[in-house]
Amino acid sequence: MRNAAPDSRAIKAMKKTQRNRKIFQWLVIDRRTIPEIKEEFGIGRARAYVIAREVEKELAAEFEQDKLSTKARLTASLENMMRQLWTDYLDSGGQVDVVTVTESGEGSSTSTTTKEQRRDAALAAQARGCANDIRNMWGLDAPRKQAITNADGDGPAEVVHRVESMPPEQLQAIAEARTVIETTATIVSDEDAAIPNAKPVKPRATHVIGELPIPE
Numbered sequence: 001m002r003n004a005a006p007d008s009r010a011i012k013a014m015k016k017t018q019r020n021r022k023i024f025q026w027l028v029i030d031r032r033t034i035p036e037i038k039e040e041f042g043i044g045r046a047r048a049y050v051i052a053r054e055v056e057k058e059l060a061a062e063f064e065q066d067k068l069s070t071k072a073r074l075t076a077s078l079e080n081m082m083r084q085l086w087t088d089y090l091d092s093g094g095q096v097d098v099v100t101v102t103e104s105g106e107g108s109s110t111s112t113t114t115k116e117q118r119r120d121a122a123l124a125a126q127a128r129g130c131a132n133d134i135r136n137m138w139g140l141d142a143p144r145k146q147a148i149t150n151a152d153g154d155g156p157a158e159v160v161h162r163v164e165s166m167p168p169e170q171l172q173a174i175a176e177a178r179t180v181i182e183t184t185a186t187i188v189s190d191e192d193a194a195i196p197n198a199k200p201v202k203p204r205a206t207h208v209i210g211e212l213p214i215p216e
Contacts, residue, residue: 017058019041020051020054020055021055022041023037023041023043023048023051023052023055024051024052024055024056026040027048027049027052028052028056034048071137071138074137075134075137075138078130078133078134079130079134081130082127082130082131082134085123085124085126085127085130086123086124086127088120088123089119089120089123089124089127090119092117092119092120092123093116093117093118093119093120094116094117095114095115095116095117096114096115096117097112097113097114098112098113098114098115099111099112100112100113
């Protein structure tokens with residue numbers, strides 16, 4: 001009798017799952033109306049949508065599990081193929097005996113020489129292709145976010161532009177832009193002073209450029 005209880009619970013859970021899957025099918029796939037669902041299963045709108053969301057989560061989890069299982073099987077096949085290709089590549093090179101038969105009027109003579117045979121690069125390329133397929137399948141080459149830190153690694157890095165490293169043309173352009181900004185600010189201030197009750201207008205430049213040497 002003790003073994004009958006777990007079986008009974010398993011059967012009850014299986015029946016509940018089947019019922020919920022059928023409700024999900026009626027509501028989501030078959031597009032049955034709420035009155036039809038209520039008549040068949042005895043539940044209202046709110047309960048039907050709760051069950052549909054639960055089944056959707058279960059199906060998504062099952063899909064992910066199936067996807068992982070498929071990826072694992074493909075990975076095992078690719079790994080076996082890669083090992084075999086790499087073994088064939090290593091065995092494709094080495095010393096080989098070349099037998100040469102020379103025909104002459106006195107008969108034939110045979111000579112044997114040993115040559116170093118290169119390994120087959122195509123086999124190595126195919127093995128690397130299997131390894132790349134595995135990496136792409138599991139997203140091992142996907143870009144990762146990396147925080148840029150200082151040399152000590154205990155804080156964000158500060159980007160410092162050194163004026164000395166700028167080319168003369170860039171320094172000249174910065175100096176000319178600074179002159180234009182200052183001139184525009186002066187003109188705007190003079191015009192505002194001539195207008196009664198005018199509010200002072202700030203120049204649009206919010207970054208002040210310090211004293212920069214202008215190349216000769």
